[in-house]
Amino acid sequence: MGPAPRRAVRLPHAGPVRRTRWRNWSRTVSAQPVTVARPRDEAEVAEVVTRAAAAGRTVRPVGSGHSGTAVAAGDDVSLDLRHLTGVRPVDPARGLVAAGAGTRLDALSAGLLELGLAVANLGDIDRQTLAGALATGTHGTGAAFPSLAGSVRGLRLVLADGRVVTCSPEQRPDLFAAAVVGLGAFGVVTEVLLHCPPAFLLAADEHPEPLEAVLDGFEERMSAADHVEFYWFPHTAVAMVKENTRRPLAEGADPLPRWRALLDDEVLANGVFAATCSAGTLVPGLVPSINRLSTRAVGRRRYTDLSHGVFTSRRRVRFREMEYALPRADLPEVLREVQRLIDRRGWRLPFPLEVRVSAPEDAWLSPAHGRATAWLSVQQVAAAPFVRYLTGVEEVLVAAQGRPHWGKLHTRTARDLAPLYPRFADAQRVRRAVDPAGTFASPHLDRVLGGVLGGGDAPTTRAGVVDLREGAQSVHHSPL
Ligand SMILES: Cc1cc2nc3c(=O)[nH]c(=O)nc-3n(C[C@H](O)[C@H](O)[C@H](O)COP(=O)(O)OP(=O)(O)OC[C@H]3O[C@@H](n4cnc5c(N)ncnc54)[C@H](O)[C@@H]3O)c2cc1C
Numbered sequence: 001m002g003p004a005p006r007r008a009v010r011l012p013h014a015g016p017v018r019r020t021r022w023r024n025w026s027r028t029v030s031a032q033p034v035t036v037a038r039p040r041d042e043a044e045v046a047e048v049v050t051r052a053a054a055a056g057r058t059v060r061p062v063g064s065g066h067s068g069t070a071v072a073a074g075d076d077v078s079l080d081l082r083h084l085t086g087v088r089p090v091d092p093a094r095g096l097v098a099a100g101a102g103t104r105l106d107a108l109s110a111g112l113l114e115l116g117l118a119v120a121n122l123g124d125i126d127r128q129t130l131a132g133a134l135a136t137g138t139h140g141t142g143a144a145f146p147s148l149a150g151s152v153r154g155l156r157l158v159l160a161d162g163r164v165v166t167c168s169p170e171q172r173p174d175l176f177a178a179a180v181v182g183l184g185a186f187g188v189v190t191e192v193l194l195h196c197p198p199a200f201l202l203a204a205d206e207h208p209e210p211l212e213a214v215l216d217g218f219e220e221r222m223s224a225a226d227h228v229e230f231y232w233f234p235h236t237a238v239a240m241v242k243e244n245t246r247r248p249l250a251e252g253a254d255p256l257p258r259w260r261a262l263l264d265d266e267v268l269a270n271g272v273f274a275a276t277c278s279a280g281t282l283v284p285g286l287v288p289s290i291n292r293l294s295t296r297a298v299g300r301r302r303y304t305d306l307s308h309g310v311f312t313s314r315r316r317v318r319f320r321e322m323e324y325a326l327p328r329a330d331l332p333e334v335l336r337e338v339q340r341l342i343d344r345r346g347w348r349l350p351f352p353l354e355v356r357v358s359a360p361e362d363a364w365l366s367p368a369h370g371r372a373t374a375w376l377s378v379q380q381v382a383a384a385p386f387v388r389y390l391t392g393v394e395e396v397l398v399a400a401q402g403r404p405h406w407g408k409l410h411t412r413t414a415r416d417l418a419p420l421y422p423r424f425a426d427a428q429r430v431r432r433a434v435d436p437a438g439t440f441a442s443p444h445l446d447r448v449l450g451g452v453l454g455g456g457d458a459p460t461t462r463a464g465v466v467d468l469r470e471g472a473q474s475v476h477h478s479p480l
Contacts, residue, residue, distance in 0.1 A: 022078065024065040026320055027382060028409065031070070033060070033078035040083045042156070042164060042190040049188060050162030052077045053439045060442055061184045063132020064104065066125070067407035068321055070444035071136060071183055081131065084190055087111030095196045096153065101131035101189045109308035117196040121145040121227070122311035131189040136407030137181040137366045139375065140311055141229040141356035143222050149180045149363045154193035157186065160439040168193070177423070178430040181363040183406055185445050186434055201253055202227070202244040202310035207300040211239040215332040222328075222357045222374070227311070231352035232335070234342050235288035240352070244310055254304040284348035319351060320386045322394060322409045323377035324402035325367035328357060331374035334400045338376070338393055347389055351379040364423035367403040377408075406448070414450035 023030045034057075039045045052059050060074025061081065081102035090096040092115045099108055105119070105126035112118055121140040128138060139147030154168035157179060165187075167176035179186035205225070211232055214221050222228045225243035232239050303310075326334055335355065342349065354377040361368045378393050380386035390409055397404075403420050404410035418424040428450055435441070438452040 026068045026318060028068050028320060029070045029073050031073035031075055033074050035077045036080060037077060038080045045158045045188055045190055046162045046164055049158050053160050058441055059439055061188045063129035064127055066128045067136055068409045069407060071406055074442055089115055097196060098191050098193050099130055100191060103130045112196055113199055116199055118199045118307050120151050120197050122308060125315055126312040130192055135182055135184050139358050142227040143357045144359055146359045146361045149366055150361055151194050152180050152192055153195050155179060155189050156191040158188040158190060160435040174430050177364045178427040181366045185431055185440050185449055199249050200307050201247040201249055201304050202307045203247050203304040204310050205243045205302050207241055208238045209241050211237050214239045218332045229356040231354050233352045234349040256303045287348035287350050318382040319379045320382055321377060321379045322390045323375055323405040324397040325373045325375055326400050326402045328372040328374040330400050337396050341392060351381060353378055364427045367405060413447050
């Protein structure tokens with residue numbers, strides 16, 4: 001069975017028929033959807049999906065475009081859920097709330113705080129939409145804490161046939177297990193049921209430590225506080241460690257003075273860092289000295305504040321990123337191997353590598369599925385060449401049974417990924433059952449999840465077989 005022919009129909013809740021160019025945050029991907037639909041409620045989402053499917057068109061839900069891969073890129077109907085926002089109490093005493101799929105994570109934290117609640121764990125930024133962040137397995141750090149998906153107790157989804165269904169661990173458990181970290185491949189999430197702890201503070205302790213000492217006692221070191229992570233600047237022997245410990249709200253905050261927060265986050269972390277990155281890009285030979293100077297200049301910082309303000313910060317320096325989830329115990333050896341590779345190749349790298357940890361998860365397509373995980377993130381300034389660096393490091397991470405972050409650059413295909421995910425075939429089965437005609441298919445999903453039409457690994461469209469390393473994809477430009 002081939003794809004149904006497309007009919008040029010006008011969709012409801014869509015903007016004027018004018019192909020507007022869409023670009024993601026890191027400028028690694030662009031697309032030109034035929035239609036951008038901005039439905040105002042769930043019924044309108046269902047109407048758009050039903051009409052698009054009947055006309056043989058494809059639909060791609062899009063969040064705030066913070067994924068570095070083409071996972072949100074669509075060349076037909078782009079579905080923007082910016083109007084499906086807000087936090088609704090369900091049973092606040094038990095920490096249960098429902099949030100609109102398009103709610104940004106900063107607005108989610110603000111809405112939860114009004115109910116005396118908080119998100120259990122967050123990543124580095126809070127500009128993503130809730131559904132977008134969930135779809136790629138967005139995570140923070142914490143040896144005993146899962147990613148954002150670990151807080152989800154149920155989803156409302158619009159399926160390809162226009163039906164609105166609820167799924168949870170009890171109701172349609174297979175659909176839930178597949179769709180909670182679902183890459184937008186199983187349906188359009190309209191609302192998320194979340195379990196949230198009471199609002200809490202984080203006591204932050206940020207300081208440098210010798211890298212080798214951190215790697216030698218890695219498991220214990222990463223469990224020394226609730227949320228531990230570290231950055232390693234190449235060409236130095238220093239780990240910049242961040243330890244965040246959860247404290248009850250009643251203890252009271254002890255935030256950084258406003259001038260110090262501004263100096264650290266806006267001037268040093270973004271302004272000076274942007275300048276040093278530019279200098280390092282123009283004169284790569286300067287990079288090792290700049291990195292050593294930067295790590296020496298950073299002192300200890302201690303403060304206590306509301307959790308979401310400590311978990312997240314602003315990232316204004318645009319970068320390209322790859323991140324892999326690894327078996328946790330293997331991280332020290334893998335990072336040492338990456339260090340040796342950087343030295344051997346003589347790369348000059350101004351951006352740090354970031355190491356985080358998370359607990360095993362049930363979601364079938366979570367990169368942390370079924371195993372205690374360490375995440376290794378490799379970043380490069382947007383203006384600098386990055387393909388050789390990222391693909392070189394990727395070989396090391398792949399050899400270590402790493403699973404790529406779905407929202408960050410990687411070169412893996414469904415064929416590579418299937419053996420790494422014990423429930424990959426189950427997820428493909430659920431996808432074929434709920435979207436047999438490939439309404440939510442895209443060239444990128446063909447590549448990473450396999451095609452829907454004809455089953456198995458077969459790509460739905462020709463673009464799915466193009467080698468992305470060449471940057472030669474027909475619709476979406478994605479150089480890695
Ligand atoms: C500066 C920066 C910092 C970051 N920090 C972290 C971090 O600390 N930890 C981490 O894990 N990741 C991090 N990321 C990656 C980011 O969290 C993910 O790529 C996330 O998916 C982006 O969310 P979004 O709202 O921008 O979604 P998009 O990138 O727009 O879309 C992502 C996916 O969600 C799907 N989607 C969107 N809405 C819906 C819906 N309603 N229903 C079904 N599917 C939907 C899309 O189809 C797509 O598959 C970072 C990215 C950047 C640029």
